[in-house]
Amino acid sequence: MPPLAQRVAAFVQLGGLFRLFAAGAPWPGHACDLAEAEYTAFDELVRRAHLRNGWATEENVRHALGGLSHLLDADALRSWLAAYPDLDAARTPRTVGLILAGNIPLVGFHDVLCVVLSGHRARIKCSSDDPELIPAAIAMLEHFAPGIADQAVVTTGKLTGIDAVIATGSTNTARYFEHYFGHLPRIVRKGRVSVAVLDGTETPEELAALGEDIFRYFGLGCRNVSKLYVPRDFDLDRLFGAIFPWKDIVLHKKYANNYDYHRALWMLDRAPFLENGFVVLKEEQALASPVAAVYYERYDDPTAVERALAEQAQHIQCVVGHGRIPFGTAQHPGPGEYADGVDTLRFLIDLP
Secondary structure, eight states: OOOHHHHHHHHHHHHHHHHHHHTTOOOOOGGGSSOHHHHHHHHHHHHHHHHHOTTOOHHHHHHHHHHHHHHTOHHHHHHHHTTOTTTTSOOOOOEEEEEOOOSSTTTTHHHHHHHHHHTOEEEEEOOTTSOSHHHHHHHHHHHHSTTHHHHEEEOSSOOOSOSEEEEEOOHHHHHHHHHHTTTSOEEEEOOOEEEEEOOSOOOHHHHHHHHHHHHGGGGOSTTSEEEEEEETTOOHHHHHHHTGGGGGGGGSHHHHHHHHHHHHHHHHTTOOOEEOSSOEEEEOSOSOOOTTEEEEEEESOHHHHHHHHHHTGGGEEEEEETTSBOTTOTTOOOTTOOGGGOOHHHHHHTOO
16 A cells, blocks of 8 residues: 555646546646556546436536546645544554445545545445446556555445445435445435525625536536525526526436426426526425426525524535535535535544
C-alpha cells in the first residue's frame, strides 16, 4: 500500500485530470502521466456513457467530473483531512464492501476515496447504470500511486469475505441491506431529497442558479431540489422566468416522457398545477417529487418551515437558500459534506 501522502497526491493528480475531462480538453501531453491512448480511452467512456444509461449524458458526466475535481483540490483535501490526525496511525486493514448507486455519474467515488485514504481495502460493486467510470478512474490512480488498485477492487459477484459495508440505495433496498449485512459494521444510506427555502428577496441571478439545483442530472440526485418552500405571496412566475434557460431539457426523451406522463396524470385527476412546457410545479406537502416536477409549499411563518425541516431531517440531504447552501451549489459538496450526515471517514478509521 502506498504511503498516505502518496495516496493523497494521487487523488490530487486525478482531480487535475478530471478538470481536463470536464472541459473536454485534448490530451495535454505526457506531463499528465497518461499516454494519449489512455487519456482518449477515458474520454471515450465519458462520451458513450449514455449508451448504457440514457440519463448519463455527456454534459452531465463532464459536470460530475468537474464537481469531483473541486472535491479533489489539494487545499480542500488538506483542510478536510486535518480533522483526522489519527488517519495515518497504524491499523489492521479491513475489507470494506462498497455498494454504489448509479443515479448520477460517479456518485460513489467519495466512498472509494474514503476507503483508500483510511488504509483499508475496498471491494466495489458498481451500479449497472455506471459500471465503467469508477474502474477507469481507479486504473488512472494506479499510474500515480502503484498499489492503489489492490486497495480498490471492482467485483461483479456477491460481496463475500468483507469486514464492513457501505451501501447506498433506495429506502426499499436499504431494508434488504440491513437484513443481509446486519452482522457487520455498516453504513446503509436510504433515499433522500433536497429542498430549497425561499424568503422572497432572491435576486433573478439566485433564482436562475436554483435551476442548476433543480435540473442538473435531470433531478435524479439526492442533492437535487425537489421541493420548494415559498412565502405566501411569492410570485412563481419569477421562478419560471429565471429557469427558462433550462427549457431544452425537455428535448431529452426520457425526461420528456416523465413530463408528459405526470402532466397528463394530474390533468386526469383534475389536480391543480402550474407548468411552462418543461417542468410542472404542484402544491404538495410531500418532499419527493417525480422527474420533471417540483413540489412547492407556501408558508406564512418561517419558524413553521424550520419545524417542518427538523421533523423531516432524516429524509432531507441538504437545504438550499439564504444562510444555507448557496443557490446553484448543491451539486458541489466538499469532501467533508457526507451523504446522510454520517462521517464516512471516521467510521472507517474506527473500524475494529
